[in-house]
Amino acid sequence: MRHGPATRRGRPAVSGRIVLRLDRMMVERGRSLGWLARQVGITDANLSKIKNNHVSAIRFSTLAAICEALDCQPGDVLVYEADDGDDGTGPRP
Numbered sequence: 001m002r003h004g005p006a007t008r009r010g011r012p013a014v015s016g017r018i019v020l021r022l023d024r025m026m027v028e029r030g031r032s033l034g035w036l037a038r039q040v041g042i043t044d045a046n047l048s049k050i051k052n053n054h055v056s057a058i059r060f061s062t063l064a065a066i067c068e069a070l071d072c073q074p075g076d077v078l079v080y081e082a083d084d085g086d087d088g089t090g091p092r093p
Contacts, residue, residue, distance in 0.1 A: 015082065015083045016080055016081055016082040016083055017081055018078055018079070018080055019078075019081045020051065020053050020058075021076070021077055021078070021079055022050060022051045022066065022077050025070050025072055025076055025077050026051075026070070029070050029072075031070065033051065036069055036070070039068075039069035040062060040065040040066055040069060050062075063078075
C-alpha cells in the first residue's frame with residue numbers, strides 16, 4: 001500500500017531539501033574558507049561547493065571534520081528546508 005507519491009525506487013518523494021549553513025558557522029567562528037579547507041583536508045574549490053550548496057551529498061567523514069574544526073554539531077550546519085520556504089527552525093503547529 002502506498003501512502004503518497006513515490007520515486008522509481010519506491011521511496012517517498014521528498015518535498016524539501018537539506019541546506020548547508022556552513023557560511024553562517026564560519027562567520028560565527030571567524031574562520032576563512034582556506035583555513036577550514038586545510039583543517040578538513042579538502043581543496044578550497046571543493047569546500048566552496050559545499051558552502052554554496054552545489055553538492056548533492058557530503059561524506060560523513062567530511063561533515064565530522066568540519067564539525068571538529070568549527071567545534072559544532074551537524075545540526076549547526078545542516079538544516080531541512082521545506083518547499084514552502086520554512087527552514088524547519090520555527091515553532092510547529
